Amino acid sequence: MTRSELIDAFARRADINRQKAQVVVETFFTALAKCLAEGQRVELRHFGNFSVRTYGSYVGRNPKSGDKVFVGNKRLPHFKPSLELRQRLNPARKEG
Numbered sequence: 253m254t255r256s257e258l259i260d261a262f263a264r265r266a267d268i269n270r271q272k273a274q275v276v277v278e279t280f281f282t283a284l285a286k287c288l289a290e291g292q293r294v295e296l297r298h299f300g301n302f303s304v305r306t307y308g309s310y311v312g313r314n315p316k317s318g319d320k321v322f323v324g325n326k327r328l329p330h331f332k333p334s335l336e337l338r339q340r341l342n343p344a345r346k347e348g
Contacts, residue, residue, distance in 0.1 A: 307327075
């Protein structure tokens with residue numbers, strides 16, 4: 253599902269026009285990205301948690317030339333699905 257499809261689905265489900273749905277979706281993603289950029293954790297009950305993981309620097313290899321390349325520290329977003337979401341995706345499995 254693309255962002256545009258999400259906006260359309262939200263507009264239909266909430267029975268609002270597309271412009272208002274776009275504002276809601278854009279506001280949600282902006283707030284989510286801002287919290288992650290500040291290093292905060294975002295918890296959406298019954299869906300999952302978004303957090304930021306920090307990875308240390310290392311010496312990598314350029315696959316094209318084979319030269320060693322220094323890769324600095326980096327922070328990447330991480331998503332951990334909730335138990336309920338995992339069960340919806342795998343209904344026959346019992347987790348917990």
